[in-house]
Amino acid sequence: MEKVTLDCDIALAGGGLSAGLIAYALSQRHPELDLRIVDQSEKLGGNHVWSFFDSDIAPENRWIVEPLICHRWEGYDVHFPAHSRTLNTVYNSIESDRLDEVLRAALPPGHILTGTVTDLGPSHISLADGRTISARLVVDARGPGDLSVLQSGWQKFVGQALTIKGGHGLIRPIVMDATVPQLDGYRFVYCLPFDAQTVFVEDTNYSDTPDLDVPAIRARIVKYADAKGWSVAQTGREETGVLPVIIGGNFRNYWKSSNQNIEKAGLRAGLCQPVTGYSLPDAVRLAARFAADPHPKPGMTFEHAEQIWRARGFYRMLDAMLFRAAEPQERYRILQRFYGLSEGLITRFYAGHSTWADKLRVLAGKPPVPVGRAIRAILEKRQ
Numbered sequence: 001m002e003k004v005t006l007d008c009d010i011a012l013a014g015g016g017l018s019a020g021l022i023a024y025a026l027s028q029r030h031p032e033l034d035l036r037i038v039d040q041s042e043k044l045g046g047n048h049v050w051s052f053f054d055s056d057i058a059p060e061n062r063w064i065v066e067p068l069i070c071h072r073w074e075g076y077d078v079h080f081p082a083h084s085r086t087l088n089t090v091y092n093s094i095e096s097d098r099l100d101e102v103l104r105a106a107l108p109p110g111h112i113l114t115g116t117v118t119d120l121g122p123s124h125i126s127l128a129d130g131r132t133i134s135a136r137l138v139v140d141a142r143g144p145g146d147l148s149v150l151q152s153g154w155q156k157f158v159g160q161a162l163t164i165k166g167g168h169g170l171i172r173p174i175v176m177d178a179t180v181p182q183l184d185g186y187r188f189v190y191c192l193p194f195d196a197q198t199v200f201v202e203d204t205n206y207s208d209t210p211d212l213d214v215p216a217i218r219a220r221i222v223k224y225a226d227a228k229g230w231s232v233a234q235t236g237r238e239e240t241g242v243l244p245v246i247i248g249g250n251f252r253n254y255w256k257s258s259n260q261n262i263e264k265a266g267l268r269a270g271l272c273q274p275v276t277g278y279s280l281p282d283a284v285r286l287a288a289r290f291a292a293d294p295h296p297k298p299g300m301t302f303e304h305a306e307q308i309w310r311a312r313g314f315y316r317m318l319d320a321m322l323f324r325a326a327e328p329q330e331r332y333r334i335l336q337r338f339y340g341l342s343e344g345l346i347t348r349f350y351a352g353h354s355t356w357a358d359k360l361r362v363l364a365g366k367p368p369v370p371v372g373r374a375i376r377a378i379l380e381k382r383q
């Protein structure tokens, strides 16, 4: 096979959310840079709906997500056995097809490559078909590294777009409907009304295991739609996910678990909100850093990710309480109580920006889990 070497300024390995946002941000702020993005699939971004709150993104970084937003709602609902609530924070969703479209329009032809990365170093990427990309800067954004070096629970889900005969009647998303029977840990259903007839319904569990029983979860979605009185005319796109809910572990070991002397982004860099498993807000922040300085000093992403990891011990402690102190079928009580707190506290929590006062407020009062077990869970996590 002919050996082909492509020379460029920046090469991104993996064309998912984090690499896609970096590529878009660089294409807009530094169009002079020769940038390549390579993914094993024909389509960038995979098959996802990525959602976020307006308050997750700093106003000065909004330009990075604005062209990607497919759906936007002025607020959202939550339902728990003890209470329901409407919150006014604006909620947005990005579909991965849109990320692919926007990147293909933003990058010159030939800069998006399809190929499987077999090896990479600080200045090269090798592909399975024999091509090599040689670059001044390589960023590894191929999804999670070795999660087994961390302690985690799992957030796992199956989502389906349902077309409802006569309409579903929802005017805003239901971000958590925890009035459903509690199975396999904390269970809730998430609903995004894409248009008057189409609702994206995702059945989610905060579970101790990563196994995903897709047929069983599909059946639960059918049951949920029935209970809502929805007559399903069609089932459209489906997504599945198993995200780590990180309880603890050593960040440096995680970093070392995949090519340690290389710049990383997204889940590969451990960048996600530990409780929600969501990584879009962090991915936007890192894309903004690359846009501000496309020639970072070596180790920038390690320092960036380690600093964020250190600042998020509180969220990992809450995960320990959720998974280790609460009985699986009682986990919903923690979220039920959380959603009784102020809206400002909730938005800062999702963005990973809780203040000290927020943290005290979350822990204050009668905890919804046995105190002795909560303390044990926290102490075990520290070992």
Ligand SMILES: Cc1cc2nc3c(=O)[nH]c(=O)nc-3n(C[C@H](O)[C@H](O)[C@H](O)COP(=O)(O)OP(=O)(O)OC[C@H]3O[C@@H](n4cnc5c(N)ncnc54)[C@H](O)[C@@H]3O)c2cc1C
Binding pocket: 013, 014, 015, 016, 017, 018, 019, 038, 039, 040, 041, 044, 045, 046, 047, 048, 049, 050, 051, 052, 115, 116, 117, 118, 141, 142, 143, 144, 239, 240, 241, 242, 243, 265, 266, 267, 268, 277, 278, 279, 280, 281
């Ligand atoms: C179904 C689903 C829904 C989610 N919803 C949300 C949400 O609403 N909000 C939110 O903030 N987070 C969400 N997340 C969590 C998180 O934001 C996503 O997992 C996000 O896609 C992670 O970004 P990433 O760039 O690290 O990895 P990915 O987006 O997974 O990108 C990794 C890319 O690397 C490619 N790749 C892997 N190995 C190779 C290789 N050897 N060669 C070439 N390419 C390779 C893959 O094909 C993939 O495209 C969701 C996750 C899932 C699974």
